[in-house]
Amino acid sequence: MPMNLKILLPFQVFAERAGVSRIVAETPEGAFGLLPRRLDCVAALTPGILTYETEDEGEVYVAVDEGVLVKSGAEVVISVRRALGGTDLGRLRDAVEREFLTLDEQERSVRSVLAKMEGELVRRMAGFHDE
Secondary structure, three states: OOEEEEEEEOOEEEEEEEEEEEEEEEEOOEEEEEOOOOOOEEEEEOOEEEEEEEOOOEEEEEEEOOEEEEEEOOEEEEEEOOEEEEOOHHHHHHHHHHHHHHHHHHHHHHHHHHHHHHHHHHHHHHHHHHO
């Protein structure tokens, strides 16, 4: 009984495959493998390489950003922020490091600046309240 895989992005379906015999994804604890008879589960995903295998396509690699994987029966739904397909595993790994991990660092920087601005706004508002 093969699995049905659906990879979702925020605004579109990235991939939908039937007949998937195995899936390997990266989690904060390391690689996580799924076979069709595995119990239902949920797993947080980290930026990395998702691998799935079908009889027609063989092994397929997809660079994915952080997200979540949900397996329910034969249905596997993976929801991630960004995904890139390709056949060259080395290039996909570079894309994960260059695009996904770098953007996460930029997002942390922006959030830090916003937190400082919010803190300053709260202090000024408190100052107006005290006057």
